[in-house]
Amino acid sequence: MARFIVRRIVGMVLVLFAVSVLTFLIFNVIPNGDPAVRMAGKNSTPAQIEQIRKEWHFDQSLPQQYAFMMKQIFTGKLVSYADQTNVWEQIRMGLPRTFALGIGAAILWMTLGILLGLYSAVRAGRFSDRVLTVLALIGISMPVFWVGALMNYYLGYKAGWFPNGGYVEIAQGGIGEWLYHLILPWTALAILFIGVYSRILRSNILDTINDDYVRTARAKGISERRVMTRHVLRNSLIPIVTLWGLDFGLVIAGGAVLTESVFDLQGVGQYFAEAIGRLDVPPVMAVTLLGAVFIVVLNTVVDIVYAVLDPRIRLG
Amino acid sequence: MSEPILEIDHLQVDFRTDEGVVHAVDDVSLTLAAGEVLAVVGESGSGKTVTAMSLLGLNRSPNATFRGSARYRGQELLTASEDELRRIRGAEMAMIFQDPMTSLNPVQRIGDQIAEQILAHEKLTKAQVRDRVVELMERVGIPRAAERARAYPHEFSGGMRQRVMIALALSCSPSVLIADEPTTALDVTIQAQILERLKELKDETGTAIILVTHDLGVVADIADRIAVMYGGRIVEQGTTDEIFYDPQHPYTWGLLGSITRIDRDRAEHLPSIAGLPPSLLDPPQGCHFRARCPHEFARCTEVPPLEDRGAGHPDRCWLTVEEKRARRVVEGEIGLATKEVAA
Numbered sequence: 001m002a003r004f005i006v007r008r009i010v011g012m013v014l015v016l017f018a019v020s021v022l023t024f025l026i027f028n029v030i031p032n033g034d035p036a037v038r039m040a041g042k043n044s045t046p047a048q049i050e051q052i053r054k055e056w057h058f059d060q061s062l063p064q065q066y067a068f069m070m071k072q073i074f075t076g077k078l079v080s081y082a083d084q085t086n087v088w089e090q091i092r093m094g095l096p097r098t099f100a101l102g103i104g105a106a107i108l109w110m111t112l113g114i115l116l117g118l119y120s121a122v123r124a125g126r127f128s129d130r131v132l133t134v135l136a137l138i139g140i141s142m143p144v145f146w147v148g149a150l151m152n153y154y155l156g157y158k159a160g161w162f163p164n165g166g167y168v169e170i171a172q173g174g175i176g177e178w179l180y181h182l183i184l185p186w187t188a189l190a191i192l193f194i195g196v197y198s199r200i201l202r203s204n205i206l207d208t209i210n211d212d213y214v215r216t217a218r219a220k221g222i223s224e225r226r227v228m229t230r231h232v233l234r235n236s237l238i239p240i241v242t243l244w245g246l247d248f249g250l251v252i253a254g255g256a257v258l259t260e261s262v263f264d265l266q267g268v269g270q271y272f273a274e275a276i277g278r279l280d281v282p283p284v285m286a287v288t289l290l291g292a293v294f295i296v297v298l299n300t301v302v303d304i305v306y307a308v309l310d311p312r313i314r315l316g
Numbered sequence: 317m318s319e320p321i322l323e324i325d326h327l328q329v330d331f332r333t334d335e336g337v338v339h340a341v342d343d344v345s346l347t348l349a350a351g352e353v354l355a356v357v358g359e360s361g362s363g364k365t366v367t368a369m370s371l372l373g374l375n376r377s378p379n380a381t382f383r384g385s386a387r388y389r390g391q392e393l394l395t396a397s398e399d400e401l402r403r404i405r406g407a408e409m410a411m412i413f414q415d416p417m418t419s420l421n422p423v424q425r426i427g428d429q430i431a432e433q434i435l436a437h438e439k440l441t442k443a444q445v446r447d448r449v450v451e452l453m454e455r456v457g458i459p460r461a462a463e464r465a466r467a468y469p470h471e472f473s474g475g476m477r478q479r480v481m482i483a484l485a486l487s488c489s490p491s492v493l494i495a496d497e498p499t500t501a502l503d504v505t506i507q508a509q510i511l512e513r514l515k516e517l518k519d520e521t522g523t524a525i526i527l528v529t530h531d532l533g534v535v536a537d538i539a540d541r542i543a544v545m546y547g548g549r550i551v552e553q554g555t556t557d558e559i560f561y562d563p564q565h566p567y568t569w570g571l572l573g574s575i576t577r578i579d580r581d582r583a584e585h586l587p588s589i590a591g592l593p594p595s596l597l598d599p600p601q602g603c604h605f606r607a608r609c610p611h612e613f614a615r616c617t618e619v620p621p622l623e624d625r626g627a628g629h630p631d632r633c634w635l636t637v638e639e640k641r642a643r644r645v646v647e648g649e650i651g652l653a654t655k656e657v658a659a
Binding site for chain 1: 372374398401402403404405406407410411413415418419420421422423432433436437468470481484
């Protein structure tokens with residue numbers, strides 16, 4: 001276990017290095033990527049641009065610039081090129097919003113995914129199963145920016161049932177307002193995953209139900225309900241639970257960018273998207289590294305949970 | 317013989333499939349007395365497993381129809397509700413399955429899996445259940461039982477897992493134990509150990525056993541009576557001695573002839589019965605074995621009833637006892653002559 005975690009930490013350092021170098025280089029080769037020119041503004045003289053270049057160390061060699069940026073990141077002093085705000089402070093403001101969106105959506109899609117998948121499996125081949133199959137396909141095929149925009153327009157703007165985007169902190173508006181503002185974003189983000197999870201669970205259950213040990217369980221004389229929950233569902237859920245961890249990581253580390261932007265939640269994802277639009281490297285770099293850390297950590301947790309749920313798996 | 321505890325009368329099991337109706341079990345009648353060992357022998361697809369599973373209702377499905385009757389101590393099983401069956405399963409009739417590698421839940425501890433069955437039928441405290449589990453595991457010959465009860469199936473060898481299955485089956489002291497090919501997936505030395513164990517347990521507990529197998533060699537030692545199945549029907553039924561020393565049905569001859577014998581010179585070919593078992597989707601008219609039988613004659617297109625034709629035990633072959641006794645000897649031993657195939 002200790003060896004496993006040490007190995008993962010070493011791996012994480014390598015991943016962070018590779019990701020940061022790549023991100024750094026990409027923004028250096030993009031046309032119009034010279035930050036000094038953009039920071040100086042339209043009516044600037046070459047002297048002013050040269051001045052900015054010196055102040056912000058853009059005149060140094062690439063490795064020196066990279067090292068400088070890494071130092072700024074790890075000392076928390078990184079500032080945006082576009083508006084000179086501290087990047088970590090911006091991220092700290094956005095993180096609760098992103099987590100509120102991601103955690104809520106993950107709970108929603110897991111719950112509905114399990115319920116619909118189980119129902120579909122029990123009714124396999126019947127009419128209701130076919131309807132759910134079609135609905136799942138539709139859900140999987142709808143892009144979140146489209147669903148989100150439709151929801152926002154029809155349920156928010158037109159019908160007035162929901163707010164037209166935005167985020168309200170619990171401390172300010174209470175839990176009711178907070179929920180009220182998050183219901184549509186959660187739904188929009190979860191739809192795709194509900195479709196995927198219910199399909200995967202359905203096929204897992206239908207595979208498991210014919211396994212020999214399920215027949216053994218029936219032959220024991222335990223109730224059908226117990227056979228389904230303790231043997232079929234319990235074993236079918238193992239891959240779903242691990243997938244859940246991975247997907248949650250992906251959503252937090254960038255998968256929620258579109259949802260946050262459509263519903264104007266002002267989370268880390270939206271901050272990230274706006275920074276890319278302005279070719280503002282520091283926020284992009286910081287969010288990318290944070291996302292990478294999050295994904296590596298969550299992967300490790302998922303592997304440990306997997307080993308707990310299925311004793312045949314060894315951590316290596 | 318004492319009063320039978322299990323009576324199967326004219327059992328017929330059909331499965332609807334996409335290709336048509338499969339007549340998996342056709343007119344099977346069997347009885348089992350308390351403490352008796354009945355072997356049901358036949359090749360894959362002969363209906364022996366379906367017969368066994370039907371008793372516990374484990375193969376019920378919307379596509380299956382069951383006709384006839386199967387009674388346990390007078391209680392009808394084929395029409396019993398799931399709740400009635402649940403009380404019988406594990407407690408009165410327990411089953412050991414063919415493949416011990418896949419018959420245990422891979423993510424639950426062995427002890428918990430045995431405890432689950434005990435708790436389903438008896439009200440015991442946790443400590444009592446734990447003691448019972450350890451005692452059962454010791455009884456089937458699992459060393460360091462208390463410690464091993466906390467292990468998972470993948471930490472056991474195949475033979476040890478089959479012992480676990482036996483411990484599981486015996487955990488509520490059932491009156492009937494159905495063992496479906498309990499040794500097929502195991503290697504030969506382990507096979508012998510498992511059979512020996514079953515025999516000892518039968519003597520200790522008085523449990524009646526239905527031993528389903530394709531291997532006549534396995535049953536010689538342990539069975540009191542043998543029913544030979546072919547193509548969903550019982551083709552011959554008798555005591556173990558009758559089947560081994562006075563077999564009446566050509567299929568039984570073939571089975572006996574294909575037992576590999578260690579006391580003879582190695583044959584150049586492994587003896588086998590030519591041809592394939594019949595499709596139960598579209599079974600041949602009359603005797604199901606006729607297509608593979610070298611002794612086929614005109615009358616074989618009629619279904620021979622299972623009756624005693626003078627040998628002292630019933631079979632399904634139209635030949636007379638004298639004809640059978642003459643024709644079953646091939647090169648000085650019981651066997652089935654090779655069928656001449658028309659060119």
